[in-house]
Amino acid sequence: MVSRRGFIAAGLGTVGVIAVGGGLMKAVDNGVFSVGDGVAFEAWDAPLDGIEGIAAAAVLAASSHNTQPWSFRIREDGIDVMGDTSRLMGLADARLRELHISLGCALENIAVAAAAQGLVSSVEYVRRTDDHFARVTFAKGEVDPQLTTLAEQIPLRRTNRGAYDIERGLTAAELESLGSGFPGGLELQRLTSADDRAWFGDLVVQATGEHIADVDLQRDSHAWYRMTRQEVDEYRDGITVDGAAAGVVGTTFLKLFPPTPDQFDGQWAKVTSETHCATAPAYGLIIAPSTDDHRAWVETGRAYQRMHLTATALKIAMHPLSQPLTIRDRDLARGECNTYADALEQRAGGEVVLAFRVGYPLVDVTASPRRPLGATLS
Ligand SMILES: Cc1cc2nc3c(=O)[nH]c(=O)nc-3n(C[C@H](O)[C@H](O)[C@H](O)COP(=O)(O)O)c2cc1C
Structure with a gap:
């Protein structure tokens, strides 16, 4: 580390x-x-x-x-x-x-x-x-x-966007303990088999490409990028270079030569495929029985936060990967044909409200x- x-x-x-x-x-x-x-x-x-x-x-x-x-x-x-x-x-x-x-x-x-x-x-x-x-x-x-x-x-x-130990999956007991105390109605589906992980990893990589290709979506996302130290100090929020867990050399370079949001996204696409999905020993999907249930969305947040605190105590890292859900929601809002909603619902049997990867981290994050x-x- x-x-x-x-x-x-x-x-x-x-x-x-x-x-x-x-x-x-x-x-x-x-x-x-x-x-x-x-x-x-x-x-x-x-x-x-x-x-x-x-x-x-x-x-x-x-x-x-x-x-x-x-x-x-x-x-x-x-x-x-x-x-x-x-x-x-x-x-x-x-x-x-x-x-x-x-x-x-x-x-x-x-x-x-x-x-x-x-x-x-x-x-x-x-x-x-x-x-x-x-x-x-x-x-x-x-x-x-x-x-x-x-x-x-x-x-x-901390949300950990670095590499996880792909050789060290979580034990069944650890996976179980992360889902304990889940509120009634919500389901935690754990994706641990090679097939399941490949299915979801591919979906994330594909959705990342669609995200980057959509100028309007990118504009709204970039509004929250804080690529320089001055922006971080001024706004005290948003997505930062340090949060990318790009390693010592990568982070130093990015800080000396702050990227444009587009350049940062090029790096995002690369790490999504080569780090986030390539080193995920497991994914979790939090599923609500019906769509558009705002209360279930709030309960999902509560369950996720509690799970992340539990994981932190066990030195286990977590990282939401929202890209397929973001594209699904964009297309639902636009009333467009929705391959992501279909793929996710068919698999999950309900609305996937949040998706994340989980594992033992290989790097610390700030x-x-x-x-x-x-x-x-x-
Ligand atoms: C609903 C939700 C969706 C999120 N989606 C992503 C995501 O797709 N990719 C990512 O890197 N982080 C994602 N995050 C993590 C946030 O970016 C993170 O919580 C925020 O930057 C604050 O950092 P911290 O969790 O380390 O305090 C998500 C968090 C929430 C609550």
Whole structure:
């Protein structure tokens, strides 16, 4: 594994080369030597005590394209969660499926962080007025012991886009434990056989090509790319060079010569096929029995976030691979013939709400940027 210290040491090894080119200042400015440090990453060190700390934990949840599409209102006895409609992804989330999943991820971090303080959360879903989405109320009570142990994983969880150990599949017990506590109605399908993995891997690679070929979809996706250190510090969200897990040399190069979004996508297509799918010992599909069930999408987010925290404790890596679902949703929204919906539904027997790969990682990854809690309070 490449540790952060190893990364910095290897980066320092390239100082001579950079300095010869007169680029040392550029390297510093572009964050070559400060991976995961700086204002965009301070939220990861926030204390998680009290109700404000519970909201700070929500900020650390996963969200599609790291859009962080939420805001919070802290009450004396709980937290109101709002969807932030200024942070939508357009055609890249044409049915708002990923918005609902992301809000579910935040809700789960709230429930886990509250449990660590001996508080039971009850969640009331609110009809969407003024973007108000859910009202969480806390009460002292008997908390689920599984949740309390997961709280310490909240600041440690990372989406890992690096290579996984293809020789070391998860045991049946590990796969089982990742799906424990799944809410009724949702199903976790595990794809572990060579045939199943080839089927889904091919679908992901094909959909990545379609994604890149669609100018409108790309425009909406690129709106969330933060390719320079200045953008990362300013916006504190989005898809970053560090998040690509491109290795020491690759990341250093990308930081010295920040790619255009199109160049970054060229690399994305390559790693999707050669790393993400080629090194996936297993995929997981979270399936809802019926389509368009927004509540099931939120529950999927909660289940995924909990699963990822559980995996983090076991040193197991996870990484959503949404491309087939993004293209399916785009075509559904456009009312077009839908080969992805057909392929996925035929296989899954319901609506695939989220898909991901899972395995033992071969590289460590750093935290992604976050807006500070203060910027999310309304
Ligand atoms: C609904 C949803 C869909 C996602 N889809 C993808 C994806 O297709 N590819 C990917 O690399 N990451 C995907 N992610 C992971 C996010 O990009 C990630 O959560 C975000 O960048 C924040 O990083 P973190 O999880 O390390 O905190 C997805 C996350 C969510 C919640």
